[in-house]
Amino acid sequence: MKFKTGIVFFLLFAYSNTFSQAITDFLIPKELSENANAIVKESKEKLEIINSKKMVYQVSKKIIVLNEKGDEAAASYIYYNNERNIKTLEVKVYNMMGNEIKKIKKSDFKDVASQDGFSLQQDGRIKYADYTATTYPYLLHFTYSYETSDTAFLPRWTPFDDYLVSVENASMEVIYDSSVGFRKSEKNFEGYTIQKVETSNSIKYTLSNLQAQKREPYGLSPDEYFPKVFFALNHFYLKGYEGNASTWKELGEWFYEKLYKSQTELSPETVTKIKQLTANAVTDEEKARIVYQYVQDKTRYVSIQLGIGGWQPMLAKDVDRLGYGDCKALTNYTYSLLKAVGVTSYHTVIQNDIYKYDFDEDFPIIQGNHMILCIPAKDNIWVECTSQKNALGYIGRSNEDRKVLIVTPEGGQIVTTKKYLTKDNQQITKAKGKLDISGTLQVNMNRSFQGSQIDFRTHLESKTPREQEEYYRKVWDYYNSLKIKSYTTQRNQDKSTWEEKFDLEIEKYASVLGNRYLIPLNVFSRDVSIPDKTRNRKQPLKILRGYVDSDEIEIEIPDGFTIEALPEPVLIQNKFGSYEAKVTMKNNIMQYSRKIQINEGDYSKEDYLLYRDFMTEINKFDNSKASLIIK
Incomplete structure (x- = not known):
C-alpha cells in the first residue's frame, strides 16, 4: 500500500501494532490525541520585513481534524485589501490513508467582502476555502503568502489557537531590517518549552509536542494562558501614512x-x-x-x-x-x-x-x-x-x-477605564405573592439590575415581546406551569439601571402531600450553578467579576395553616464571598430574605474545590422549603 509523504509517518510511528489501532490513534505521539479535537501537525510561519514599507509573510499549516468540533481549527481563510497582495494560496485535504481527496486552488477560493453585519462599505475582502468534511479524521494542508506595504500590524505568533487543540510542531521565523526598530513582546511562556534562536537581524521560535488543554471552569482566557509573541516596528507605514x-x-x-x-x-x-x-x-x-x-x-x-x-x-x-x-x-x-x-x-x-x-x-x-x-x-x-x-x-x-x-x-x-466594583454589580428582587389552597402562587415581582449586571438584559432591547417572553421562561425553566400575565422590561437611563416588573401565576408552586404543603422559599433566584468537578486542575481560580444579589419575598398563606418546619437561618462567610438566608412567619405572611455576594479575585488552583463546595452549599440552601400543615 502506498501512502502520501505527509501521512505515512502517522502510521509508521503510531503507538499501535495493528492497522485498525492506527486509524484510531494515528498521531505521533499518541498522547497528543487526548482531549484534542484537532492537532496542529506542523505550522511554519516566516515573516520577512524588507523595510518600513514592505514585508512578506509565508505560512504552511498541516492540521489533523479528529472530529466535527475540530473543523474550526482548520478554517482556511485570508484577509486582503489594496495594500495586501496575495502571492500564493492553496488548500489540500487528505484522508487518513494518505490519499488526496480535495484540492482548492487560489482561483477556487470563495471571495467575499469583509463584512461584520453592520457595514455599509468596506474595501477589505476575505478569501476562504469552502470545504465540508464528510469523514474524520482528515488532514488539511493550508499554504499562503502575501506581500504588503502596511507594516503597522505585524502577524503575531500564537502556536495554540484555542483549548482542545494539540501542537506537534510550530515555528515562527522573523527576518528584519535592523533600521526599522524591530521589537518583540513574549507573553505566557512560563510552563512551556519554547526554543528561541536570535541573531542581529532575525529571531525564530519553535514549540513541539504540547498536549491539548481542557478549558477549566473559572479558568483563564486563551489570551491569558497560551504562549504568544507580539512583534512591532518603531517606524511603520499604514495606507500612505508613515509613523513612529x-x-x-x-x-x-x-x-x-x-x-x-x-x-x-x-x-x-x-x-x-x-x-x-x-x-x-x-x-x-x-x-x-x-x-x-x-x-x-x-x-x-x-x-x-x-x-x-x-x-x-x-x-x-x-x-x-x-x-x-x-x-x-x-x-x-x-x-x-x-x-x-x-x-x-x-x-x-x-x-x-x-x-x-x-x-x-x-x-x-x-x-x-x-x-x-x-x-x-x-x-x-x-x-x-x-x-x-x-x-x-x-x-x-x-x-x-x-x-x-x-x-x-x-x-x-x-x-x-472605570471598574464596576462588587458592590456596584447588583441584582435586587422584591416580590409579594399569595398562595391559594391548590398550591398556585399569584406573585408580583420588581427587579433592578445595576453596574455590569445590566448587560445581562440589554440584549432584550432588540427582541420582540414574544422573544422576550421566551427568554424569561428559560430564566425560570424550573417551573413547568409559569403564566406570564403581564410584564415590563426596560432600561432606566436616569438611574442607569435595568428595571423589570412581572405579574405571574405559578401553578403547583407548592407541593401538596395530603394535608402537608411544601413551599419553596426562593421564588426567582434558583439559578446558582455548581461548577464542574475537575481532575488535576492546572489553572488558578479566576472570578472575573464580583456581584451582589438580594431577594426579599413575602408570601401570603391561606388561613388554617400551621408551621410544621421552617429552615434555620443560614450565614456563610469566606474569602469567596458570603451567603445569608432566613425565613420568618408572622400571622399568615411568610417573609423570606436572601443575599449572596461573590468576590472578584484571582485564587490558587487549590482554592477551586473550596469554591465549588461553597457554591454547592448555596445551591442546597437555595432549594430549601418550608413545611406547613392545613387543619
Whole structure:
C-alpha cells in the first residue's frame, strides 16, 4: 500500500501494532490525541520585513481534524485589501490513508467582502476555502503568502489557537531590517518549552509536542494562558501614512496629528445649535449629558472600514449630515460637539471583550478593536458612543476595568477605564405573592439590575415581546406551569439601571402531600450553578467579576395553616464571598430574605474545590422549603 509523504509517518510511528489501532490513534505521539479535537501537525510561519514599507509573510499549516468540533481549527481563510497582495494560496485535504481527496486552488477560493453585519462599505475582502468534511479524521494542508506595504500590524505568533487543540510542531521565523526598530513582546511562556534562536537581524521560535488543554471552569482566557509573541516596528507605514511608535506618547501623537485632528470640523449651524442646547448647563458633566443625548437621538451605529477607515474616523460634519457612523466616527463626532461647547475629551482606543484585556504599558503597538471617549475629571467619565440607550458613563462589562490608550494633543497615555466594583454589580428582587389552597402562587415581582449586571438584559432591547417572553421562561425553566400575565422590561437611563416588573401565576408552586404543603422559599433566584468537578486542575481560580444579589419575598398563606418546619437561618462567610438566608412567619405572611455576594479575585488552583463546595452549599440552601400543615 502506498501512502502520501505527509501521512505515512502517522502510521509508521503510531503507538499501535495493528492497522485498525492506527486509524484510531494515528498521531505521533499518541498522547497528543487526548482531549484534542484537532492537532496542529506542523505550522511554519516566516515573516520577512524588507523595510518600513514592505514585508512578506509565508505560512504552511498541516492540521489533523479528529472530529466535527475540530473543523474550526482548520478554517482556511485570508484577509486582503489594496495594500495586501496575495502571492500564493492553496488548500489540500487528505484522508487518513494518505490519499488526496480535495484540492482548492487560489482561483477556487470563495471571495467575499469583509463584512461584520453592520457595514455599509468596506474595501477589505476575505478569501476562504469552502470545504465540508464528510469523514474524520482528515488532514488539511493550508499554504499562503502575501506581500504588503502596511507594516503597522505585524502577524503575531500564537502556536495554540484555542483549548482542545494539540501542537506537534510550530515555528515562527522573523527576518528584519535592523533600521526599522524591530521589537518583540513574549507573553505566557512560563510552563512551556519554547526554543528561541536570535541573531542581529532575525529571531525564530519553535514549540513541539504540547498536549491539548481542557478549558477549566473559572479558568483563564486563551489570551491569558497560551504562549504568544507580539512583534512591532518603531517606524511603520499604514495606507500612505508613515509613523513612529517607540513610545505610547509618540504613537498617540501620530494618531492625533495624522488621523484625528483633521476630522473634527462641524458646520456653523450645528455649532450654533449645540451651544444653544447647552446654554443653561453649568458644569462640564451637564453639558456632556446634553451632548450625549443629542448624539443618541441623531445617530446610529454602522461600521465603515474603507481605506484607512479602520483607524481614521469619518469627518464629524459627515456624521452630522448622514446620521450614522462606526465607533470611531461616533466617538469623534461626540468629541467634536463637546469641543464646540468647551468640554475637553479624548479619543480612547480599547480592546472590547467580555474578558478584560490590558494594553501593555511597556510595549507600544497599534492594537484594539473599538473606540470610546474619555472626559477627564477626578473620576474620568467614560462614554460608549455607539449606544443609543446607555446612560452617560455606562460602558458595560466589555469595556470596564482595562488599560487603554487615550489620545491627547500632547500624545498617548495608558490609563485604566472605570471598574464596576462588587458592590456596584447588583441584582435586587422584591416580590409579594399569595398562595391559594391548590398550591398556585399569584406573585408580583420588581427587579433592578445595576453596574455590569445590566448587560445581562440589554440584549432584550432588540427582541420582540414574544422573544422576550421566551427568554424569561428559560430564566425560570424550573417551573413547568409559569403564566406570564403581564410584564415590563426596560432600561432606566436616569438611574442607569435595568428595571423589570412581572405579574405571574405559578401553578403547583407548592407541593401538596395530603394535608402537608411544601413551599419553596426562593421564588426567582434558583439559578446558582455548581461548577464542574475537575481532575488535576492546572489553572488558578479566576472570578472575573464580583456581584451582589438580594431577594426579599413575602408570601401570603391561606388561613388554617400551621408551621410544621421552617429552615434555620443560614450565614456563610469566606474569602469567596458570603451567603445569608432566613425565613420568618408572622400571622399568615411568610417573609423570606436572601443575599449572596461573590468576590472578584484571582485564587490558587487549590482554592477551586473550596469554591465549588461553597457554591454547592448555596445551591442546597437555595432549594430549601418550608413545611406547613392545613387543619
